[in-house]
Amino acid sequence: MSRNRVIQWSTMARTWWLFDSKYQCPFRSAEKICMYLEGRHKPLYHPLSDVGDHVVVINTKHVAMAEELWRKHSFDYDTRFAGGKSRTTAWQLHDVDPTKVMHKAVYRAGPKNLLRPTLMRRLHLYPDERVPSEVLENVTDVIRQIMVVPRSLDSYTEEELKNFPILFDWPEDHILYKRPPPGEPAEELTGNTKQQAAKKK
Amino acid sequence: MGSSTIPSTFLKNIAQNGIGRHVCQLQRLTLSLCKSHPSSAAARKFVEDDLLDFTKGNPGIVFYVKPRRHRAPVLTAEFLNGYKEMIDLTRCTKEEIAQWIGLMRGRSGVQIMRIRKDWHTDTPSIQGMWNPFMFKDTKLNVTDKMDKSLSEYISKYKSASQKLIEMKKLQKQQKELEQPLKESTRVIQEKKKAASH
Numbered sequence: 346m347s348r349n350r351v352i353q354w355s356t357m358a359r360t361w362w363l364f365d366s367k368y369q370c371p372f373r374s375a376e377k378i379c380m381y382l383e384g385r386h387k388p389l390y391h392p393l394s395d396v397g398d399h400v401v402v403i404n405t406k407h408v409a410m411a412e413e414l415w416r417k418h419s420f421d422y423d424t425r426f427a428g429g430k431s432r433t434t435a436w437q438l439h440d441v442d443p444t445k446v447m448h449k450a451v452y453r454a455g456p457k458n459l460l461r462p463t464l465m466r467r468l469h470l471y472p473d474e475r476v477p478s479e480v481l482e483n484v485t486d487v488i489r490q491i492m493v494v495p496r497s498l499d500s501y502t503e504e505e506l507k508n509f510p511i512l513f514d515w516p517e518d519h520i521l522y523k524r525p526p527p528g529e530p531a532e533e534l535t536g537n538t539k540q541q542a543a544k545k546k
Numbered sequence: 547m548g549s550s551t552i553p554s555t556f557l558k559n560i561a562q563n564g565i566g567r568h569v570c571q572l573q574r575l576t577l578s579l580c581k582s583h584p585s586s587a588a589a590r591k592f593v594e595d596d597l598l599d600f601t602k603g604n605p606g607i608v609f610y611v612k613p614r615r616h617r618a619p620v621l622t623a624e625f626l627n628g629y630k631e632m633i634d635l636t637r638c639t640k641e642e643i644a645q646w647i648g649l650m651r652g653r654s655g656v657q658i659m660r661i662r663k664d665w666h667t668d669t670p671s672i673q674g675m676w677n678p679f680m681f682k683d684t685k686l687n688v689t690d691k692m693d694k695s696l697s698e699y700i701s702k703y704k705s706a707s708q709k710l711i712e713m714k715k716l717q718k719q720q721k722e723l724e725q726p727l728k729e730s731t732r733v734i735q736e737k738k739k740a741a742s743h
Binding site: 360388487493512 | 676677679682686694696699700704
């Protein structure tokens with residue numbers, strides 16, 4: 346029975362989680378992160394007991410927003426004095442501090458009571474993958490992402506591109522746009538150049 | 547009266563009475579009533595009509611009748627465990643008094659309280675107390691936490707390009723299967739030709 350006393354320490358211990366926010370919606374991932382900050386993922390959760398965990402969020406610089414949200418989503422504040430209203434769009438805020446959008450999203454998803462500031466203290470935000478080792482050594486588990494990270498064309502290898510199924514053939518006179526090597530301006534593809542290319546042939 | 551003012555307790559098992567033989571937990575009943583006041587009319591009627599029948603049927607219960615001048619009729623029940631309960635019998639009919647007495651006779655003598663939890667167990671956990679590492683994959687101990695395989699989203703559905711790549715793979719496999727077949731048929735035809743010549 347003396348072991349039970351020690352088991353209880355690990356039961357109530359705060360664990361550290363890692364979340365990769367690359368190409369993730371900040372608002373939807375904030376809901377998931379908040380679950381861990383409040384301790385709602387634990388079977389012993391109770392709103393009156395303080396059982397929340399730490400969450401380390403990396404790649405906040407690369408959070409993704411749907412459609413026009415970077416331009417249209419705004420963070421508003423009003424000092425209640427004349428002219429005290431302020432409106433900052435998401436892209437502006439992201440420009441100033443790449444962790445701020447995630448911070449505000451989690452703050453909004455958190456419980457609307459006096460526990461919220463202490464919960465936010467347990468959220469550790471990093472704009473990229475560089476995390477101090479004294480923080481990273483505490484991490485024991487990883488929170489799964491909520492969305493598929495899209496693959497860019499550059500990330501495919503030469504072999505993968507070669508073996509990719511071809512659904513149809515281009516017509517012979519179709520001119521494919523070729524991406525210029527970095528540093529050189531793109532070649533203008535007007536009607537004249539097309540004719541010139543045909544003549545040369 | 548709010549629920550918080552009612553005394554509360556946790557559920558416990560006290561229903562052992564009657565497993566061997568039943569022992570009536572009601573020890574003593576005291577009915578105090580006025581001889582003249584109209585509020586005690588029903589109590590007087592009960593004493594006149596039903597009291598003797600009750601005492602004959604329940605020899606284990608002591609029944610006192612206390613005349614109290616110009617007081618409201620009150621029934622006091624005392625139990626074996628020392629619990630005592632008083633019931634005001636004003637505006638009660640004779641039948642209702644009999645019902646109250648019947649209720650007291652059947653009770654265990656434990657005070658009726660609000661139960662905070664409607665379940666109770668002597669063994670709170672057989673599998674052991676939960677801890678953050680319970681049912682965790684041991685792979686976590688040896689993998690780098692920055693590894694993509696841990697954080698990657700697992701989709702229920704395949705993407706369109708993934709389906710295409712799989713279809714192409716299938717086609718390729720089928721072609722490879724068909725080729726040796728064709729060759730074998732050619733060999734058989736040649737043999738047939740040779741035989742006919």
